[in-house]
Amino acid sequence: MSFKDLKMFVDIDPVRHWKENRVLAHIFLAVLAFGLRSLIELKLKRAGMNITAQEAIEKLNKVRALVVRDKLLKLTSESEETRSITSIIER
Numbered sequence: 001m002s003f004k005d006l007k008m009f010v011d012i013d014p015v016r017h018w019k020e021n022r023v024l025a026h027i028f029l030a031v032l033a034f035g036l037r038s039l040i041e042l043k044l045k046r047a048g049m050n051i052t053a054q055e056a057i058e059k060l061n062k063v064r065a066l067v068v069r070d071k072l073l074k075l076t077s078e079s080e081e082t083r084s085i086t087s088i089i090e091r
Helices: 002-010 020-046 053-061 080-090
Strands: 064-068 071-076
Touching (some): 020 080
Antiparallel strands (some): 064 071
């Protein structure tokens, strides 16, 4: 069940790699993505936010940042909700 969930979340297509190291890298990245998603969902749940990791990522994806020489100049589409999601994930 977890592997099916993993495939759906990271949108794994059939592996079309022929070399063993590439197949292993493909699977490693899929499992890593699954682990990160699980960690984000755990943090959101502990903070009392009733949204999934996918929903949080979609909301954060709307925020754009203009950074020049490691200095944040401007944020667009940031809201109180995206700030709270960011603070939860950064903990």
